[in-house]
Structures are given as C-alpha cells and as structure tokens.
Amino acid sequence: MKKFIIDSIQAHVPKRFLLTYQKKLESYRKELASIIKSKSYEMLESSVYLPFDLNLIEDVSQLVKQKKHADLKYIILIGIGGANLGVKAIIEAFHGSCSFFKQKQIQFFFLDTINPQWCLSLIKFLQNKRSSEFLIIFTSSSGQTTEVVVNFESLSHALSKHFKNLFHRIIIITKKESPLFKKAQTNNIACLTIPSIIGDRFGIFSTIGILPLALAGFDVKNFQKGAQQAALNGIQNSIEENPPLLSAILTYFYYKQGISIHNTFLFDSNMESLGKWYRQLMAESLGKKQDLDKKNVRTGITPLVSMGTVDLHSMVQIYLAGPKDKFTNFVYLEKTQQDIKLPKKLPLPQLIEDLEGKTHEQIIKIILFSTMLAYKKQRLPFISIGLPDMSLESLGYYMQFRMLEIMYLAKLLNINAFDQPNVEDYKKEVRRMLKEGVIG
Amino acid sequence: MKKFIIDSIQAHVPKRFLLTYQKKLESYRKELASIIKSKSYEMLESSVYLPFDLNLIEDVSQLVKQKKHADLKYIILIGIGGANLGVKAIIEAFHGSCSFFKQKQIQFFFLDTINPQWCLSLIKFLQNKRSSEFLIIFTSSSGQTTEVVVNFESLSHALSKHFKNLFHRIIIITKKESPLFKKAQTNNIACLTIPSIIGDRFGIFSTIGILPLALAGFDVKNFQKGAQQAALNGIQNSIEENPPLLSAILTYFYYKQGISIHNTFLFDSNMESLGKWYRQLMAESLGKKQDLDKKNVRTGITPLVSMGTVDLHSMVQIYLAGPKDKFTNFVYLEKTQQDIKLPKKLPLPQLIEDLEGKTHEQIIKIILFSTMLAYKKQRLPFISIGLPDMSLESLGYYMQFRMLEIMYLAKLLNINAFDQPNVEDYKKEVRRMLKEGVIG
Numbered sequence: 001m002k003k004f005i006i007d008s009i010q011a012h013v014p015k016r017f018l019l020t021y022q023k024k025l026e027s028y029r030k031e032l033a034s035i036i037k038s039k040s041y042e043m044l045e046s047s048v049y050l051p052f053d054l055n056l057i058e059d060v061s062q063l064v065k066q067k068k069h070a071d072l073k074y075i076i077l078i079g080i081g082g083a084n085l086g087v088k089a090i091i092e093a094f095h096g097s098c099s100f101f102k103q104k105q106i107q108f109f110f111l112d113t114i115n116p117q118w119c120l121s122l123i124k125f126l127q128n129k130r131s132s133e134f135l136i137i138f139t140s141s142s143g144q145t146t147e148v149v150v151n152f153e154s155l156s157h158a159l160s161k162h163f164k165n166l167f168h169r170i171i172i173i174t175k176k177e178s179p180l181f182k183k184a185q186t187n188n189i190a191c192l193t194i195p196s197i198i199g200d201r202f203g204i205f206s207t208i209g210i211l212p213l214a215l216a217g218f219d220v221k222n223f224q225k226g227a228q229q230a231a232l233n234g235i236q237n238s239i240e241e242n243p244p245l246l247s248a249i250l251t252y253f254y255y256k257q258g259i260s261i262h263n264t265f266l267f268d269s270n271m272e273s274l275g276k277w278y279r280q281l282m283a284e285s286l287g288k289k290q291d292l293d294k295k296n297v298r299t300g301i302t303p304l305v306s307m308g309t310v311d312l313h314s315m316v317q318i319y320l321a322g323p324k325d326k327f328t329n330f331v332y333l334e335k336t337q338q339d340i341k342l343p344k345k346l347p348l349p350q351l352i353e354d355l356e357g358k359t360h361e362q363i364i365k366i367i368l369f370s371t372m373l374a375y376k377k378q379r380l381p382f383i384s385i386g387l388p389d390m391s392l393e394s395l396g397y398y399m400q401f402r403m404l405e406i407m408y409l410a411k412l413l414n415i416n417a418f419d420q421p422n423v424e425d426y427k428k429e430v431r432r433m434l435k436e437g438v439i440g
Numbered sequence: 441m442k443k444f445i446i447d448s449i450q451a452h453v454p455k456r457f458l459l460t461y462q463k464k465l466e467s468y469r470k471e472l473a474s475i476i477k478s479k480s481y482e483m484l485e486s487s488v489y490l491p492f493d494l495n496l497i498e499d500v501s502q503l504v505k506q507k508k509h510a511d512l513k514y515i516i517l518i519g520i521g522g523a524n525l526g527v528k529a530i531i532e533a534f535h536g537s538c539s540f541f542k543q544k545q546i547q548f549f550f551l552d553t554i555n556p557q558w559c560l561s562l563i564k565f566l567q568n569k570r571s572s573e574f575l576i577i578f579t580s581s582s583g584q585t586t587e588v589v590v591n592f593e594s595l596s597h598a599l600s601k602h603f604k605n606l607f608h609r610i611i612i613i614t615k616k617e618s619p620l621f622k623k624a625q626t627n628n629i630a631c632l633t634i635p636s637i638i639g640d641r642f643g644i645f646s647t648i649g650i651l652p653l654a655l656a657g658f659d660v661k662n663f664q665k666g667a668q669q670a671a672l673n674g675i676q677n678s679i680e681e682n683p684p685l686l687s688a689i690l691t692y693f694y695y696k697q698g699i700s701i702h703n704t705f706l707f708d709s710n711m712e713s714l715g716k717w718y719r720q721l722m723a724e725s726l727g728k729k730q731d732l733d734k735k736n737v738r739t740g741i742t743p744l745v746s747m748g749t750v751d752l753h754s755m756v757q758i759y760l761a762g763p764k765d766k767f768t769n770f771v772y773l774e775k776t777q778q779d780i781k782l783p784k785k786l787p788l789p790q791l792i793e794d795l796e797g798k799t800h801e802q803i804i805k806i807i808l809f810s811t812m813l814a815y816k817k818q819r820l821p822f823i824s825i826g827l828p829d830m831s832l833e834s835l836g837y838y839m840q841f842r843m844l845e846i847m848y849l850a851k852l853l854n855i856n857a858f859d860q861p862n863v864e865d866y867k868k869e870v871r872r873m874l875k876e877g878v879i880g
Contacts, residue, residue: 080749080750080753081750081753081754082753083753085754096555096557096558096561112709112750113709113747113748113749113750114749114800114803114804114807115536115708115709115710115800116776116777116778116779116780116799116800116801117536117710117776117777117778118536118709119780119800120778120780121536143791144791144792145753146792146795146803146807147749147753147807149791149792149795150782150795150800150803152787152788153782153783153786153787153788153795154780154782154800156787156788157782157783157786157787160787179790179791180788180791183788183791187788260763260765261701261742268555269552269553269555269558270555270557276754279754279755280751280753280754280755283754283755283757283758283762284754284755284757284758286758286762287757287758287759287760287761287762288757288761288762289760289761289762298761298762298763298764299762299763300758300761300762300763302701302744302758302762302763302765302766304742304744307553308553309520309553309554309587310520310521310552310553311720312863312866313520313521313522313523313585313587313720313863314521314525314716314719314720314723314724315719315720315723315724316862316863316866317723317724317727317728317860317861317862317863318723318724318726318727318740318742319727320727320729320862320863320865320866321727321728321729321738321740321861321862322723322726322727322728322738322739322740322742323700323738323739323740323742324738325700325742326742336556336557337556337557338556338557338560339556340556340559340560340594342590342593342594342597343593343597346593346597347592347593347596347597347600348592348593348596348620348623348627350619351583351584351589351619351620351623352584352586352589352871352874353871353874353875354871354874354875354877355586355589355590355593355874358874359556360554360555360556360559360590360594361556363554363586363590363874364554366870366873366874367554367586367587367866367870369869369873370866370867370868370869370870370873371866373866373869374862374865374866374869377865378865420757421757421761422756422757422760422761422814423752423753423756423757423760425760425814425817425818426752426756426760426807426810426811426813426814427810428810429809429810429813429814430806430807430810431792431793431794433806433809433810434792434793434794434795434798434803434806435793435794437794
C-alpha cells in the first residue's frame with residue numbers, strides 16, 4: 001500500500017506529553033497485539049481481529065454465490081447507525097451520494113430512519129422488477145431497533161403481494177442471541193451472524209460490512225488488506241509508526257485543555273458519509289456519564305463533520321474567528337479518482353486570474369493548503385491525514401485506524417468505548433408509548 | 441397558514457431574563473418594522489423586505505417564460521454556500537436528497553464544490569440531451585468564487601462542443617458591481633441581479649432562491665406568503681407572538697452561560713439540507729473575532745445538525761451522557777407528506793411489541809416525544825418547533841423566522857451579522873498560490 005500520511009506538526013503537542021502517554025498506553029497496546037494473535041472473539045476489542053478472519057470471507061462468499069443472480073441490480077440495506085453507516089461510507093466514497101448516473105453498477109438503497117415517502121417510493125419502484133434483480137439485507141444486531149423493524153415490516157408486507165417467495169430475496173444479519181436469528185431459522189431466511197461481543201460501530205469488517213460490499217462486487221480482500229495494515233501499524237511500539245496511537249494522544253492533549261470539539265474536515269465531497277461514520281464512532285464510544293471507576297464524569301468529545309470545500313463557504317468564518325474550542329483533522333486524497341484540466345481559453349475568461357490550464361485536483365489542493373495556512377496564522381491546532389487514493393485498501397486502512405484511535409482514546413479517558421447505556425433512555429420510553437398507544 | 445408551534449417550556453429561561461432582553465431589543469425591532477415599510481434595499485437588514493417585493497416576482501416570471509421550454513427536465517445549479525444551500529433545502533425537503541424515483545418532475549443537479557468525478561458525470565449525461573431540456577443557473581454574488589467559476593468554466597467548455605448556442609441555456613445571478621455582470625452583458629447571457637446590500641445567506645427570497653424554484657414549477661408566491669407572515673410576526677411587540685425574538689433570547693441566555701453549541705435536531709430525513717442552510721446562516725453570521733466596538737471577542741455559537749431518528753443511533757449517547765454544552769432545537773412536522781400503516785399481521789411478528797396497525801407518522805412522533813422526555817430527565821435545555829406541514833408556506837415561514845432570529849441574536853451579541861471578514865483569510869492565499877502555481 002502507498003503511504004498514509006499523517007502530518008501532526010501543526011498540532012504543536014510537546015514531545016514529553018507524547019512520550020508520557022505513550023508509556024501509559026504501553027500495556028494496552030500489547031493487549032491489542034495479543035488479541036490479533038488470539039484469533040478469537042472474546043474481548044471487547046476483538047474487532048481488531050475481524051480483517052484477519054478467513055472464515056468470515058468464506059461464509060460471505062458462499063452466500064453471495066447462492067443469492068447473487070447475474071441480473072442483480074438493486075440492494076436494499078435496512079439498518080441504522082453502526083449497522084449501515086460504514087457500508088454507506090464506502091459506497092458513497094466510490095459512487096457519490098446519488099448514483100443517478102451510474103445505472104450499470106449495482107444500486108444501493110439505504111432504509112435507515114422512518115420516512116414513509118421514501119419507503120413508498122422504494123416499494124413502488126421494486127414491485128415491477130423481477131425478484132432476481134434485488135436483494136434486501138436486513139441488519140440489526142439486537143433485532144429490536146424500532147426504525148429498522150418498522151421499515152422491514154412495511155417493505156416486506158407490501159412486496160410480499162408481488163413476490164410469492166419474497167423471503168428468498170432477504171438476508172438477515174444479526175447476533176445469535178437475538179429473536180431475529182430464530183425468526184430467520186423458522187422462516188427459512190438466509191442469515192449471517194456477527195460475534196456476540198462486537199458492537200455495530202466496530203463491525204464494518206464483520207458480515208455487517210463485508211456481505212453488502214461483496215454482493216456489490218467489491219474486492220473485499222483489498223478492504224481487509226488495508227485494515228490489516230492499519231492494525232499492524234496500530235500495535236507498533238514507536239509512536240511515529242503508530243498513527244492511531246499518535247492521533248489518540250494528540251486529541252487527548254487538547255481534550256485535557258478543554259477543547260472538546262473535534263472537527264473532521266474532509267476535502268472530497270464523496271467522503272461525507274465516511275465523516276458521519278466516524279462521528280458516530282466517536283460520539284457513542286466517548287460520550288459517557290461515568291468512567292470505569294463509576295465516577296460521574298460526563299465525558300465526551302463532540303465530533304463535527306465539515307466538507308471541503310463546501311464548508312469554507314458555510315462554517316469557516318466561525319472556525320477562523322470564533323471560539324478556539326476545536327481540534328481539526330483535515331482529511332484529503334493524495335490523488336483524485338478522475339481529473340479535469342481547464343482549457344487555455346476559458347469560456348468566460350478572467351473572472352479569476354491564473355485558472356487557465358490548471359486541473360481540478362491542483363485547485364482543490366491549493367484551496368486545502370490555503371485553508372491550512374489560514375488555520376496556522378490563527379494558531380488553530382490541526383493535523384492532516386492524506387489517503388493515498390480512493391481505493392478499498394485506503395478506506396480499509398482509514399476505518400481500522402479510526403477504530404484503534406478511539407480504543408486508545410477511551411483508555412486515556414478511562415471509559416468503556418464499547419457500550420451506549422444512555423441510548424436506552426429514550427428506547428424505554430418508545431416501548432412504553434407504543435404499548436400505551438399514547439399517540440394515535 | 442396553520443400554526444407554527446414553538447414550545448419553549450423545557451428551555452427553563454426565567455421570565456425576567458426574557459423581559460429584560462425584549463426591552464433591549466425594542467428599538468431594533470422597530471427598526472426592522474420600518475425597513476419592511478420602507479420598501480427599499482438600503483439597510484443590511486433589508487432582506488426582510490424581499491418576500492414583499494412584487495417587482496422581483498415579475499422579473500423572475502418574465503425570464504421563466506422566456507427560458508422554460510415545455511420539455512425542460514434538468515436544472516443545473518452552480519453555486520456554493522448561501523448561493524445554493526437554500527434552494528437545495530427546499531428541493532430536498534419536497535423530493536428527498538436523491539430524486540432517483542421522480543423522473544417526471546424537473547431534476548436538480550447541484551454543482552457546489554469541485555469534484556471532477558461528479559462534473560464529468562454531469563457533462564456526459566447532458567451532452568446527449570436537447571438544449572431545451574436543460575438550463576444552467578450560475579449564481580455568484582461576487583462572480584469571483586473559485587469553486588463555482590471552475591465548475592462553470594469546465595461545464596460550459598465541455599458542453600459548448602455539443603451545443604452551438606450554449607449561452608442561451610445559461611442564466612447568471614449576480615450583483616450589478618460584479619465583473620460577472622459585465623460578462624453576461626457582453627456575451628448576451630440572461631442575467632438577474634440581487635440588491636447590492638443583500639448577502640447570499642440572507643438571499644433565499646431574492647432571485648437566488650426565487651428563480652430556481654419558479655423554474656422548477658414551485659408556486660413561489662406561497663413561499664413568499666409564509667415568509668411575509670414570519671416577518672410580520674417577527675416585528676410584534678409581544679414576545680409570545682414573536683417567535684424569532686423569543687428564540688434569539690433563549691439562545692442568548694444559554695450562550696451567556698457558556699453553552700456555545702446549538703443543535704438543530706430535525707425529525708424528518710428530508711430536512712437535512714434545511715438544517716445545513718441554517719448551520720451556515722448561524723456560523724457565518726455569529727462567528728466573529730471583533731464586536732461592533734472593535735473589541736476582540738472571538739464570539740460564536742457552533743451549530744450542529746442532527747437528524748431524527750438516524751442520530752439517535754449515532755449521536756444521542758453523547759447528547760444525553762456527555763458534557764452539558766448544547767442547546768437543542770427539535771424541529772418536526774405536524775403532518776408528514778405521506779404515511780404508511782403497518783398491517784395487523786406483520787410478516788415477522790413480535791420482534792417489537794405493539795407495532796401492529798400503527799402508522800409511520802405515529803411511530804416517528806412516539807420516538808420524538810421519547811427523545812424529548814429523555815432530554816427532560818437529564819435536564820438538558822431544549823425547545824421544539826413544529827412546522828404544520830411540508831409546504832412552501834411552512835418552509836418560507838421557517839426560513840424567514842430563522843433569518844430574523846439570527847439578526848436579533850447578532851444584536852444581542854453586539855456583532856455584525858452581515859459580514860464574513862475571515863473567509864478572506866484563505867481566499868487571499870488561494871489567489872496567491874494560483875498565481876505562483878505552487879502546486880503543479
């Protein structure tokens with residue numbers, strides 16, 4: 001793999017701070033290394049082993065062979081949060097958020113939140129297709145997330161009128177303990193599982209991510225390869241060779257100084273969902289009321305997603321002039337997928353000087369460097385992260401890098417990265433209100 | 441218009457505070473009222489008069505008659521920031537973010553940031569159409585925003601090979617002082633102007649917003665009607681009858697207490713761009729280094745956009761358990777555009793209890809109320825804003841309400857809401873680097 005470049009000079013974190021916290025993380029780093037070697041799913045951190053798991057790819061391949069007909073055109077992914085954000089991130093990174101123009105490749109439809117208008121459009125669209133043209137993937141770890149169950153029931157109820165064997169065109173991804181697993185067995189619906197201990201937001205290299213991507217024809221081995229590399233780097237001793245460790249300590253440095261907003265500023269408009277995937281990873285993993293000693297801490301770093309260059313015309317005024325409460329990560333591609341060269345003679349010349357003959361890629365980079373320079377002049381702390389290209393390998397590296405970074409950060413913050421106890425607060429109320437029929 | 445409901449009970453702001461700052465804003469409120477009556481564009485706040493301006497609608501209608509052929513199918517909007525976010529907000533509110541399924545209505549393509557892949561797809565798509573099937577709107581107040589100029593030049597250069605009279609299918613929106621205005625004249629390109637004093641982010645009721653919407657067949661008079669109502673409410677004396685005044689003072693109350701993050705939590709997945717429109721309005725208007733007395737203040741409220749119910753599975757853990765640094769506005773629809781009723785007999789029954797026979801709209805409301813209850817239990821401050829429906833009138837009301845709220849807030853913060861001096865910081869660098877060809 002080409003090099004993944006992290007430039008942390010503008011973070012201005014003292015060497016001594018880095019070394020101190022590197023030492024504090026020493027035993028945790030070794031623990032992570034031993035998990036990869038253990039080849040099992042027994043620890044909360046066991047997701048680091050996922051990209052090395054050959055059985056997983058084997059299970060997925062078999063199901064793909066069985067379900068993917070030559071005329072497969074549409075994949076409907078019913079899932080929310082960690083269960084769909086990772087896949088959405090990859091699909092959009094390659095194809096853009098709206099694949100209106102790409103009718104040759106397999107088209108993804110994401111059903112996450114409840115939106116009856118969207119659900120009805122989808123039903124109407126699918127009811128005149130052949131059943132071999134689509135597959136519905138229903139991902140829910142617990143099998144009890146209201147939104148996705150509502151969407152699944154609505155869609156499958158409506159489509160079952162048009163397709164006698166609709167259940168043959170459904171794949172369920174869930175945990176073995178969930179009631180959904182049993183329903184899949186009883187109704188003869190194809191089902192893949194995820195290890196009990198792996199949470200959705202650390203699950204992109206489990207069946208949650210690998211199955212949809214494999215069905216869509218992506219070479220998932222390259223995706224795993226990038227993640228393997230990131231994991232191997234992420235257990236290195238040397239902080240310079242260990243990007244997740246470095247990034248975690250830098251973020252922690254600013255958190256300790258009261259800078260509790262983290263801004264991922266992505267300079268490629270196809271990476272917005274990748275930003276949102278990380279946003280939920282950080283928010284759910286680090287936003288905790290209590291630390292590991294049951295002390296009330298109300299910890300948390302609020303993640304922002306900013307898009308270059310759009311947010312230079314939306315948010316940059318407050319970033320440059322407002323409160324100094326943000327630590328920024330610029331994320332960019334060393335090389336764009338395609339490029340356009342402006343002609344020597346522009347249709348409306350001289351609106352802006354010196355554009356003639358330049359390429360889009362050059363201009364994006366000029367804008368990126370100018371933005372970083374403006375940050376530097378205002379003494380705003382940032383790092384930059386350069387992905388070599390938009391490839392599955394790079395994206396696999398990036399996602400594994402971020403998951404390891406969050407594990408290290410949680411360790412520094414002395415919290416549990418793997419639970420989300422307070423999400424239950426509203427879920428309990430939902431169940432009560434559904435029961436009492438409060439609205440209706 | 442049906443009622444626009446603001447519930448501010450859970451903001452817990454003392455009556456005395458409200459009255460004190462209502463009094464402080466008394467003269468500004470009167471000033472705004474007089475601007476509406478003045479029927480002119482002389483003040484920075486003159487955007488409040490835009491929805492009352494009959495000449496504007498007349499100019500737009502004439503151009504629509506001239507340029508809109510019966511077979512118009514595609515509108516390409518080249519603009520960034522305030523120049524396109526408002527239109528995007530309206531289009532997506534009605535049609536969703538990807539109008540893949542709605543091939544009957546006029547399709548919008550937004551070219552904002554530089555993304556060569558997207559630009560090439562668009563070129564390829566358009567080059568085989570008839571010229572009467574598309575229109576290109578190029579919106580740039582200054583005519584000198586790098587990204588949109590690059591996109592305009594690239595698109596028009598490529599398309600000019602296929603369409604001899606391409607300039608006839610282009611409409612420019614700019615200010616009279618801009619070099620772009622002169623280019624439009626010289627090249628015989630249709631051009632509409634915006635009043636010199638109106639900034640893009642307050643310009644949704646100017647030609648920037650009205651022309652694209654009118655071309656797409658929206659009844660822009662209803663859009664204006666909602667905005668007129670919001671403006672008339674926004675100059676009322678009574679704080680209970682004046683939503684923008686009330687909302688501004690509530691936000692200011694928390695800002696003074698150090699709560700400097702503002703979270704708009706929208707419970708309809710088609711409203712994400714509406715959230716982003718407000719995000720730029722707040723960030724650019726309130727993020728200022730200096731106040732009106734030239735004192736260094738580094739003021740600013742960092743706006744977040746959260747989407748219900750998606751972000752309940754992404755962000756809500758940190759919102760409920762993390763630092764209490766956010767003031768939340770829940771925004772919801774009293775009535776969804778369409779609805780789906782779940783059957784009495786579900787395809788996979790009993791995954792979640794009590795879903796049978798409920799409608800999507802009921803379930804969304806149950807989730808919304810449950811979320812607000814969870815916020816209440818954690819004593820997190822919030823208000824809720826209920827739009828009666830997804831109509832142009834409601835959206836017009838909402839947007840004008842927000843613009844007035846930001847004006848009142850800027851007045852309370854003693855800053856200029858209408859400039860963005862620090863955006864120039866990186867723009868200067870861009871020009872220098874283009875000149876020096878630093879990257880090449």
